[in-house]
Amino acid sequence: MKEPLISTHQLSCRYGSLEILKDLHLEIPQGSIYGFLGPNGAGKTTTIRLLLGLIKPTAGSIRLFGQELERHRVQVLQRVGALIETPSLYKHLSGRDNLEVMRRMVGLKKSRVDEVLEIVRLRQDAHRPVKQYSLGMCQRLGIALALLSDPELLILDEPTNGLDPSGIREMRELLKELNQEHGKTIFLSSHLLSEIEKTVTHVGILHQGQLRFQGWVQELQKATQRASTVEVEVGNVLLANEILLGIGHAVETLDAQRLRVAVQEKEEAAALNHFLVEGGVAVYNLAFTAQSLEEVFLSMTEAPVLESSAKTQLQPVLQT
Incomplete structure (x- = not known):
């Protein structure tokens, strides 16, 4: 197995008595988009x-590219581009001039400015003052600045924050293009799972400074299959509850006619219907509902942080 592009071991951080991070173990594979x-x-x-x-x-x-960050900081960070929160831009200058200032500072070839403007789709607007740019255009210009040195790794902090749906879609397409066509590994932070799940290949979920899940997006999707329910409308709630408890199901009474039953697989819905009808219960309606990824995310970040073995079960090992 390849060594992760980014890995941390028992990473912790305090500000005075306030503990921000505790024993963080990250593994970001090369070539991934890690949400x-x-x-x-x-x-x-x-x-x-x-x-x-x-x-x-x-x-x-912290290890980046297989090297300890503390010992090889300058060498390692030359291979990294970053955008933290809102990009720092000269609003009175054009988009091209903003890039030109940075290009001269780091000593890159002149043609690189046009290359990154093309990548982020700003070439036609490069002559305009940045103060005339939309928020989405400013974010793309910030990514262009991060791309100037042609880094192998991009670290982006909330790049879609504040964008409208059109801007979010443009950002999503840009990130996929950078990953698939330009070979960039992308580490992308966000608080919006509903948007991130359309972009990333891997996910890490952080809550109160501790990692609650890490793995492929598919691993998180499997969690939705394990967290499913069937809502049943019946003629006799008491009898239905007795039957379902008798065959080992967890049951929640919703009202005088409806029950919610926890199941492992969708196929169990048919079996529930069979047992209820055989037991003399009239079934008026039966609906299977799988927990959405958003609900899984909320359940992981609203419940108390898991400890020891329970926490480990939510952290499948990443594979490349």
Whole structure:
């Protein structure tokens, strides 16, 4: 198995007595789009600042490209491009001039400005002052600045924050293109699972400074299949409840005619119907509902942080 492009071991960070991160173990495979998810205040931006060497951890270690960040900081970070929150731009200058300032600072060839403008689809607007840009255009210009040095790894903090649906879609298409056509590994933080799931290949869910899930998107999708229910409308709630409890199902009474039953697979809905009818219960309606990814995310970030073996079960090992 290849060594992850980014890995952390027991990474912890405190501000005085406030613990921001605790024993964080990240593994971001090369070639992936890794969605780093969590509610506001979970510790996502702090993690990114640690990965970029902007702050020092209280404990633990960080490896980028197989090298310790603390020992090889300059060498490693030359291979990284980053956009943290809102990009810092000269609003009175054009988009091209913003890039030109950075190009001269790092000593890159002149043609690189046109190359990145083409990648982020800003070439036609490159002559306009940035103060005339939409928020989405500013975000794309920020990514262009991060791409100037042609980094292997992009670290982006909430790049869709504040964008309208059109801007979010453009950003999603851009990130996929950078990954698939330009070979960039992308570490992407967000608090919006509903949007991120359309973009990423891997997911890490952070809550109160601790990792609650890490793995392929498909692994998270499997969690939705294990968290499903059947709502049943019946003629006799008491008898239906007795029958279902008798065959080992967890049952919740919703009202005088409806029950909610926890199931493992969709096929169990037919079996429930069979048992109820055989037991003399009239079944008026039966609806299977799988928990959405958004609901799984909320359940992971609203419940108490899992400990020991239970936590480990939610962290399948990443494979490349």
